[in-house]
Amino acid sequence: TPNSEERFDGGSAPVTVLSDDLLAEHVVEDPHSYFSHLRETSPVHWNKAFRAWVVTRHADCLAVLKSPNFAADTVSPYFENRLSEREQTKWRPLFDVLRTWIVFKDPPDHARLRGLMRGAFTPRVVEAIRPAVQRMASTLLPAGEGRHEVNLIEEFAFPLPAWVISSMVGVHQEDLWLVSEWSKDIVEVAQGSLGSGDRRQRAQTAMLEFREYLRPIVEDRRRNPRDNDLLTELITAETESHQLTVDELLGGAILLLVAGHETTQNLLANCVIALARNPEQYRRLKEDRSLVRGTVEETLRFDGPVKSLLRVAVDEVQIGAVTVAKGDRVLISVAGANRDPRKFNDPDFFDVGRDASAQLTFGQGIHYCLGAPLARLETQEALNLILDRYRSVRLLTDRIEYDPKVIARTPLSVPVEFTS
Ligand code: HEM
Numbered sequence: 448t449p450n451s452e453e454r455f456d457g458g459s460a461p462v463t464v465l466s467d468d469l470l471a472e473h474v475v476e477d478p479h480s481y482f483s484h485l486r487e488t489s490p491v492h493w494n495k496a497f498r499a500w501v502v503t504r505h506a507d508c509l510a511v512l513k514s515p516n517f518a519a520d521t522v523s524p525y526f527e528n529r530l531s532e533r534e535q536t537k538w539r540p541l542f543d544v545l546r547t548w549i550v551f552k553d554p555p556d557h558a559r560l561r562g563l564m565r566g567a568f569t570p571r572v573v574e575a576i577r578p579a580v581q582r583m584a585s586t587l588l589p590a591g592e593g594r595h596e597v598n599l600i601e602e603f604a605f606p607l608p609a610w611v612i613s614s615m616v617g618v619h620q621e622d623l624w625l626v627s628e629w630s631k632d633i634v635e636v637a638q639g640s641l642g643s644g645d646r647r648q649r650a651q652t653a654m655l656e657f658r659e660y661l662r663p664i665v666e667d668r669r670r671n672p673r674d675n676d677l678l679t680e681l682i683t684a685e686t687e688s689h690q691l692t693v694d695e696l697l698g699g700a701i702l703l704l705v706a707g708h709e710t711t712q713n714l715l716a717n718c719v720i721a722l723a724r725n726p727e728q729y730r731r732l733k734e735d736r737s738l739v740r741g742t743v744e745e746t747l748r749f750d751g752p753v754k755s756l757l758r759v760a761v762d763e764v765q766i767g768a769v770t771v772a773k774g775d776r777v778l779i780s781v782a783g784a785n786r787d788p789r790k791f792n793d794p795d796f797f798d799v800g801r802d803a804s805a806q807l808t809f810g811q812g813i814h815y816c817l818g819a820p821l822a823r824l825e826t827q828e829a830l831n832l833i834l835d836r837y838r839s840v841r842l843l844t845d846r847i848e849y850d851p852k853v854i855a856r857t858p859l860s861v862p863v864e865f866t867s
Pocket residue numbers: 519549550551561612702703706707708710711714751752753756757808809810811813814815816817818819821822
């Protein structure tokens with residue numbers, strides 16, 4: 448292709464690799480072909496533009512996620528080594544919140560925070576939200592005979608998870624749009640580099656406004672604890688002599704709101720897109736509801752809402768045939784791993800009946816997604832409602848546009864027609 452360059456890898460045969468631009472239009476539109484090409488030609492590939500090794504084989508991705516030689520704190524090295532003293536002063540408020548986030552913590556501090564947060568995600572707390580998810584979902588989608596045109600993102604995939612996580616963290620329903628705006632600004636920078644230019648400024652402003660918005664909500668919940676309530680559990684969490692500090696609590700609540708809505712929104716949307724493109728799989732599901740759980744796992748594998756995860760090597764370490772130097776960044780392409788034919792048969796085929804449980808979209812190892820049971824519950828309930836109401840689903844566009852992001856896979860608009 449015109450974007451190709453020649454490169455020698457590991458001293459063996461020359462391989463042709465694609466351009467390093469992870470935000471090139473064809474990569475954003477179809478990351479799977481891009482990562483599959485990398486996986487088969489240069490499985491541990493130095494991406495000059497992003498300044499990271501891109502790892503695309505399932506076994507290698509799993510090894511990196513489980514290895515103590517890779518740190519999840521990608522923010523501190525950036526902050527400390529790449530920003531001038533003046534810049535550090537300017538961006539310290541943003542950095543100070545990000546570094547309370549469990550996703551950027553490494554052992555031993557990670558285990559302390561995880562112990563405290565895990566208690567808030569008990570099956571009891573997650574299960575308690577199920578009836579409300581069902582009720583909410585059923586008010587969002589049209590009922591009645593005939594054909595229904597629906598803007599899937601605006602009318603369903605955004606409001607459902609946003610409402611669920613907001614109500615779990617005590618945000619008032621009329622403020623959902625505020626939370627969504629703040630989240631969008633923050634998620635952009637939450638990938639190790641604190642973003643750049645205007646985006647960084649917007650993220651810092653959003654982060655501080657968000658924190659001040661949550662402060663009275665947390666104070667109120669401290670005085671009025673509730674049963675089976677995520678925020679109450681976070682506030683009262685205690686292990687041995689530890690409790691979350693106020694900063695950790697507010698930072699944690701922001702992380703949950705940011706992590707809990709866009710990812711689940713995209714999972715839901717990607718699931719409907721895959722089913723609309725594979726009507727025979729939709730019919731199969733309608734006949735056998737026991738496949739709903741597996742369908743959600745298969746969507747996570749086939750077209751998950753997270754494409755990549757980032758780590759930093761804390762030591763010189765081997766990945767496959769490549770020696771990675773201490774301090775090098777590694778981009779773990781879970782999208783690449785999830786279509787690795789060494790792990791999954793016929794990986795480019797969307798098959799609601801397959802065992803997709805080895806998918807890596809919730810991560811793996813000590814940082815495995817805490818919200819996975821909640822995301823699964825929401826997506827399964829949403830899918831069940833769609834199957835209850837509609838005979839078929841059709842996409843009303845040939846081409847879906849995605850937000851150009853390295854980490855997230857975010858469809859921008861998904862017009863569909865449901866037929867009852
Ligand atoms: C961690 C994906 C939904 C809360 C993670 C990680 C991934 C992930 C890949 C690990 C990050 C890493 O290793 O660098 C997803 C996906 C979701 C989803 C694909 C939806 C489909 C949620 C929800 C919540 C949540 C709904 C909360 C309500 C968290 C938290 C962590 C996390 C707190 C940090 C765990 C740790 O660092 O120990 N998520 N997530 N996630 N997720 Fe999720």
